[in-house]
Amino acid sequence: MTTLATHELVIDIPGRASGSPLGLQVEPGQIWGVLGPNGTGKTTLLHTLAGLRPPRSGQVFLDQKPQTSLRRKLVSRNVGLVFQDRQDGFPATVLETALIGRHPWLSAWQMESANDIALAEQALQALDVGHLRDRLVSTLSGGERQRVAIATLMTQNPDIWLLDEPTNHLDLHHQVAVMSLLTARANSGKAVFMCLHDLNLAARWCDHLLLLYPDGQACWGPAETMLVPSALEQLYNQKLETVEVDGAPFFVPSRG
Amino acid sequence: MAGFNALRPLAVLVLISIAAVTFAIAVGSAQIGVGKVVWVLAGGGSDLERTLILELRLPRVLSAFAVGGLLAVAGALMQVLLRNPLADPYVLGLSGGAAVGALLAMLAGMAGVVVSGSAFAGALLATLLVFGLAHGSGSWTPSRLLLTGVVVAAGWGALITLILAMTPAARLPGMLYWLMGDLSHSGQPWPGLLVLVLVILLVLPLGRSLNVLARGSMQAAALGVSVRPLEWLVYLLASLLTATAVTMAGAVGFVGLVVPHMLRLVLGNDQRLILPACALAGGILLVLADTLGRIVIAPEQLPVGVITALLGVPTFLYLLYRSR
Numbered sequence: 312m313t314t315l316a317t318h319e320l321v322i323d324i325p326g327r328a329s330g331s332p333l334g335l336q337v338e339p340g341q342i343w344g345v346l347g348p349n350g351t352g353k354t355t356l357l358h359t360l361a362g363l364r365p366p367r368s369g370q371v372f373l374d375q376k377p378q379t380s381l382r383r384k385l386v387s388r389n390v391g392l393v394f395q396d397r398q399d400g401f402p403a404t405v406l407e408t409a410l411i412g413r414h415p416w417l418s419a420w421q422m423e424s425a426n427d428i429a430l431a432e433q434a435l436q437a438l439d440v441g442h443l444r445d446r447l448v449s450t451l452s453g454g455e456r457q458r459v460a461i462a463t464l465m466t467q468n469p470d471i472w473l474l475d476e477p478t479n480h481l482d483l484h485h486q487v488a489v490m491s492l493l494t495a496r497a498n499s500g501k502a503v504f505m506c507l508h509d510l511n512l513a514a515r516w517c518d519h520l521l522l523l524y525p526d527g528q529a530c531w532g533p534a535e536t537m538l539v540p541s542a543l544e545q546l547y548n549q550k551l552e553t554v555e556v557d558g559a560p561f562f563v564p565s566r567g
Numbered sequence: 568m569a570g571f572n573a574l575r576p577l578a579v580l581v582l583i584s585i586a587a588v589t590f591a592i593a594v595g596s597a598q599i600g601v602g603k604v605v606w607v608l609a610g611g612g613s614d615l616e617r618t619l620i621l622e623l624r625l626p627r628v629l630s631a632f633a634v635g636g637l638l639a640v641a642g643a644l645m646q647v648l649l650r651n652p653l654a655d656p657y658v659l660g661l662s663g664g665a666a667v668g669a670l671l672a673m674l675a676g677m678a679g680v681v682v683s684g685s686a687f688a689g690a691l692l693a694t695l696l697v698f699g700l701a702h703g704s705g706s707w708t709p710s711r712l713l714l715t716g717v718v719v720a721a722g723w724g725a726l727i728t729l730i731l732a733m734t735p736a737a738r739l740p741g742m743l744y745w746l747m748g749d750l751s752h753s754g755q756p757w758p759g760l761l762v763l764v765l766v767i768l769l770v771l772p773l774g775r776s777l778n779v780l781a782r783g784s785m786q787a788a789a790l791g792v793s794v795r796p797l798e799w800l801v802y803l804l805a806s807l808l809t810a811t812a813v814t815m816a817g818a819v820g821f822v823g824l825v826v827p828h829m830l831r832l833v834l835g836n837d838q839r840l841i842l843p844a845c846a847l848a849g850g851i852l853l854v855l856a857d858t859l860g861r862i863v864i865a866p867e868q869l870p871v872g873v874i875t876a877l878l879g880v881p882t883f884l885y886l887l888y889r890s891r
Binding site: 358362363385392394404407467 | 772779790792
């Protein structure tokens with residue numbers, strides 16, 4: 312299993328001061344949540360960690376090796392990413408969409424085998440979209456598409472799962488289902504690193520948190536040390552009420 | 568997905584190709600029976616029949632096949648590159664750029680390889696222009712891309728007219744066909760067929776990478792595709808295919824639009840299947856269109872570009888109407 316680490320990493324957001332460099336250490340089995348208001352660079356951070364965007368300074372390491380020294384294909388066997396928005400220029404079925412997750416694992420002349428198709432189907436089942444396998448993705452609802460995208464990542468089966476707001480468009484039940492699935496993956500040795508907008512989902516399911524402030528400042532650590540109401544109020548510029556549910560804090564925005 | 572069952576549609580297309588070529592050879596101002604065509608191709612027949620078939624009709628029919636295949640594959644590649652089913656070498660002005668390149672070389676008194684090379688440079692320049700201008704600082708949007716392509720194509724058309732206006736009248740008839748696409752000056756089919764086969768062999772192992780690229784460049788990069796080199800390769804190949812087709816037959820429009828679209832409706836969008844299928848189906852379409860052009864107002868001939876435009880314009884409008 313791979314460890315993802317960053318050294319003095321500053322993500323490149325045009326026109327913003329560099330802020331505090333990130334020295335993250337994402338170990339197998341951990342679930343990280345990234346919190347921050349709109350436009351603080353959560354998506355840019357994920358893209359930088361996946362090697363899709365060069366950082367302003369610093370480096371991303373996979374098992375102590377600089378990511379830039381590794382071949383693109385090797386990186387994509389170790390790191391996978393669910394994008395926040397997806398484009399579909401051409402019609403494709405749900406199964407075909409999940410199956411592209413096998414791309415990093417196949418050589419140029421290799422066709423997808425029965426085994427690859429079985430992996431894709433299992434992933435679709437796990438995300439509760441198995442019954443849609445022959446439907447065109449363009450005909451699905453937002454939540455169903457979101458689950459197909461997560462199933463594609465599951466088919467890709469990298470060690471490090473980066474997810475950009477995985478609970479977007481999902482109903483309450485499927486939010487919980489996706490979070491439990493991610494927890495199960497983490498327990499089997501994957502590392503999960505995701506942006507979330509829902510403070511309470513993060514509080515409930517993540518063991519590590521990274522708070523990104525609009526001015527580029529950041530702090531990170533185990534979840535229980537980060538869930539300080541005053542820090543979260545400053546993060547979102549929003550007064551919060553804290554209640555306790557099942558022994559864990561639950562945050563509700565104050566009125567007015 | 569493609570697998571063993573990908574071979575069946577391709578086998579069917581090969582059979583139709585053979586039938587279309589045989590039929591096209593048999594039909595014309597002097598009718599020849601299909602049986603006789605097969606007999607001559609197998610090495611029999613009188614001298615007159617051999618001359619008519621092997622030296623007149625066969626080269627033209629094979630040229631039509633090559634041009635159709637080249638344009639259809641060029642279209643399919645551009646569509647993957649731009650993530651847009653409306654991309655086509657004619658609509659985006661590649662054909663126009665290639666025609667200007669070729670005409671300039673001819674005006675300077677060049678011939679042969681120089682003309683082809685100049686056409687290639689023209690196609691390349693045209694794609695760069697459209698890419699660069701439509702991309703700007705943001706990303707490609709379908710409307711911006713199409714508008715840029717159409718305007719650039721109109722510009723090439725004006726340049727072609729300008730070059731023709733400056734050309735001595737005696738040389739005009741041989742050059743006019745660049746404007747509309749005509750196979751009666753196409754010469755030997757073998758270079759075109761060779762380019763077609765080589766490009767197909769080259770892109771087949773890239774098929775799955777192209778499938779991933781069709782989902783967007785970020786997604787493709789996240790799945791391990793080296794996006795930039797692949798995009799450049801596809802862009803160069805599409806220009807090469809277009810330039811080859813244009814040097815053979817002038818600016819034949821819409822084959823690159825109609826053929827991939829039809830095939831995707833039937834076969835899905837796996838490039839490993841679509842690209843070879845485009846080579847065959849594009850060939851079939853142009854062979855039949857050219858045959859139609861030869862017989863509709865026989866003994867006069869319609870340029871094949873007219874026939875493909877009559878087919879292509881409604882298809883294009885339908886696609887545009889349907890797209891969001």
